[in-house]
Amino acid sequence: MKRRDFIQQASATTALISLGGIGLHSFSNKPSAKQITILHTNDVHSHIDPFGPDDGKYPNMGGVARRASLIESIRRENPNTLLLDAGDIFQGTPYFNYYGGELEFKLMSMLKYDAATLGNHDFDAGIDGLYAQLPHAKFDFICSNYDFSNTIMDTHTKPYKVFTVDGIKIGIFGLGIKLKGLVDSDNYKETTYLDPIETAQEMTRILKTENACDLIICLSHLGYHYKKEPNKLCDLKVASLTKDIDLIIGGHTHTFLPKPTVVKNSEEKSMLVNQVGWHGINLGRIDFYFDSDKNKSANGTSIIV
């Protein structure tokens, strides 16, 4: 009985689809536009409550409950929105010392984060401490250049993920910073660090060529730029040494930028690097507009920052 029901259902759907197919063909000549909104944070460092009125630097700024209302209003305006974090979710207030990151992950899940990458401080309670909090995170951890195969985190992170939002394929991968010398080796254990540039090249190939993504985003905890250490790898270098990345969302250096930075990639194409300070003081917002009108797309992509 059940199988028959299924067959009947299936044929009915097929009929609908074939009609729909014709419909789509006739529609395909009519140009239409789509908008994808990317919201992002970095280095929130357990700052759950807003800064108090007497704070010397950021009085009355930040706070998860306020960030939630900002995100909610943007999602109402455009439901085709992804919310991302570039790492260092943990460490900085007693909430982390007391609850080990549980509250941070629970709140990010309530805010419906779609993905995050890991920062060095996310290892501060040890890789076991991080693992213990994973049940509280209803979003994916995307790490492309950490090999966790000999650790408890094995299979609990993804090297990349493709989100399909309003028919637009968005590929996301994640780059973490070298942990040696920065994190106690007892805390990251046998996590292996892979070369970020080689990893980025491999990830963009997979996302662009194999998955035909319309948009590629790199979540990075490498740091924006190191003035005093010009040879140190950073987001600006990843941006200029690779191709096919549309946006790098950075963290680690707690960089406040007056506006997102436009960088020319290895093919001289313009792309964006952004970072929004730390402690949840700001929310980054990048809007990508797509059009099926050939005349519009012939003019290339305009970047307004």
Added chain:
Amino acid sequence: MRFTFLIYLLYISLFTNCKQPEYHLTKIEGKQIGVTDSLKAISEIDSFIQPYRAHLKKDMDSVLAYSVGTYSRDDGEFNTAIGNFMVDAVHEQANPIFKRRTGHDIDMVLFTYGTVRTIISKGDITIRTVYELMPFENNIVVVALKQPQIDSMLQYLCKTKKANPFSKLKLTIDKNYDLVNATISGKPIDNNKTYYVATHDYLYNGGDNMTFFQPNDSLYKLNYKVRNALIDYLKKADTINPVMDDRYIQIPRK
């Protein structure tokens, strides 16, 4: 069965033939939005945080001691009141434990500029202040060091040009940041002696690029958190009034 298979085939062919319009990226807009108090907090989120916040507040707001002034790690070029306070307090708390276990004294304590995470403000010092000063869960360790690690340590301190806090060590450097004189516990450094240097496990494991702690003669883990040592010290102290002193100076003085 075959019929089902056919339907699947039909599905697949229909989907692949069905051409979607091709979308091209035409415009990108980027900006940053401040999370300010003009945004209304979502009460559902806030009430979820409330029990955690209340539990924390009860613990965090208890007063430990009074601070006579406001102290920052940037108050001095080579040593600071806040840094001196931290390492001196750790020496006082950790030395009796180490002595009881090993029969030796801690010869010196060494932290880094980066270990001092925030300021101490004039007024009441609460548990929260100490958590902000030392948010990390680092434990105190004592490392037995001899030549040439002691030399490497002194080189590190001279060349980093930072107010890295230390206790019981005295350093004098010249205008080129070269070592002029060094004493530990008031005595010139003896090249044959083993020195017991207290630090925390992050630095011991090479944090802040301190590469001189390993290899070593031996390592003693005190299982005593830096934060707890500071809290225990402050519980005993009614008032703190730390000062910048002559433990690390450059000659001629500027």
